[in-house]
Amino acid sequence: MDGSRILIFMDTKKGCDQITSQLRMDGWPALSIHGDKSQAERDWVLSEFKAGKSPIMTAMDVAASRRDFPGSLEDYVHRIGRTGRAGAKGTTYTFFIATNARFAKELIVILQEAGQKVNPVLAAMGRGAPPPPSWLTELF
Structure with a gap:
């Protein structure tokens, strides 16, 4: 990727995890963030996304x-x-x-x-x- 980041809003936690899993299986660097993750994991995912280490993130859109x-x-x-x-x-x-x-x-x-x-x-x-x-x- 060229330094761009992609944020995908989903309506369910399950959807976040499913799409993230599929993206990863297809070779895309993706992580997900939602309320079922620990605060430490959410902080880590956000830092990876902001740094561009994982330029694709799925997230809940309440x-x-x-x-x-x-x-x-x-x-x-x-x-x-x-x-x-x-x-x-x-x-x-x-x-x-x-x-x-x-x-x-x-x-x-x-x-x-x-x-x-x-x-x-x-x-x-x-x-x-x-x-x-x-x-x-x-x-x-």
Whole structure:
């Protein structure tokens, strides 16, 4: 990796561990952090992530309310705000599925106000088109 770090928010502790395990089996340097880990382990994982020794970290997102896209657009904006702070730049990827379609119109407005490109699939959903048949579409 080029010094970048990837933070993956999950809705369950089990999900954090499963995704981390799969990433590691595929050869990616990943660690997970959540409430079932000891404080010492959480501190170690954070230090490894911050130092770039393990540039991929999965973490609980308590605001996600059991979905990959948060339960509100305010929570989404708060979550992506963690990507870049104090002038740092970052990239956010969000898995947007059929059950999230009700957020499409408002999300488009947020993305446009931030000067971001709007994926054509998301734009179509914002106009009322049905979500694509694929259960998962990368939009961002």
